[in-house]
Amino acid sequence: MFCKIAEGALPADVVFESSQVKAFRDIHPKAPIHVLVIPKVHIASVAALTAAHDGAIAAMLHAAKDVAAGEGLVGYKVLFNVGREGGQMVDHLHLHILGGWKEHKPKSLNI
Ligand SMILES: [Zn+2]
Numbered sequence: 001m002f003c004k005i006a007e008g009a010l011p012a013d014v015v016f017e018s019s020q021v022k023a024f025r026d027i028h029p030k031a032p033i034h035v036l037v038i039p040k041v042h043i044a045s046v047a048a049l050t051a052a053h054d055g056a057i058a059a060m061l062h063a064a065k066d067v068a069a070g071e072g073l074v075g076y077k078v079l080f081n082v083g084r085e086g087g088q089m090v091d092h093l094h095l096h097i098l099g100g101w102k103e104h105k106p107k108s109l110n111i
């Protein structure tokens with residue numbers, strides 16, 4: 001599924017794209033800001049990483065930084081789920097950027 005998003009064959013709410021990665025909003029957000037970053041090359045999970053993937057992994061983390069800055073996030077989580085028991089639901093490597101709780105708190109709570 002994420003291979004098809006990477007190729008552009010499936011639509012997604014893309015917020016960032018480079019030659020190596022694509023970032024798009026999670027369709028079932030678990031935080032006010034929830035963006036996924038995937039490598040365009042197919043890697044099943046963190047458990048399948050080899051040294052050949054070093055460039056793609058670095059590009060993912062740099063993209064996470066740029067996406068978070070673009071979303072105005074000051075503090076946020078960068079998360080990899082690994083395997084079904086680790087909560088990974090799609091077998092194409094992806095990291096989650098989660099944040100925006102403070103920034104999106106209702107005004108009445110910002111006392
Ligand atoms: Zn894939």
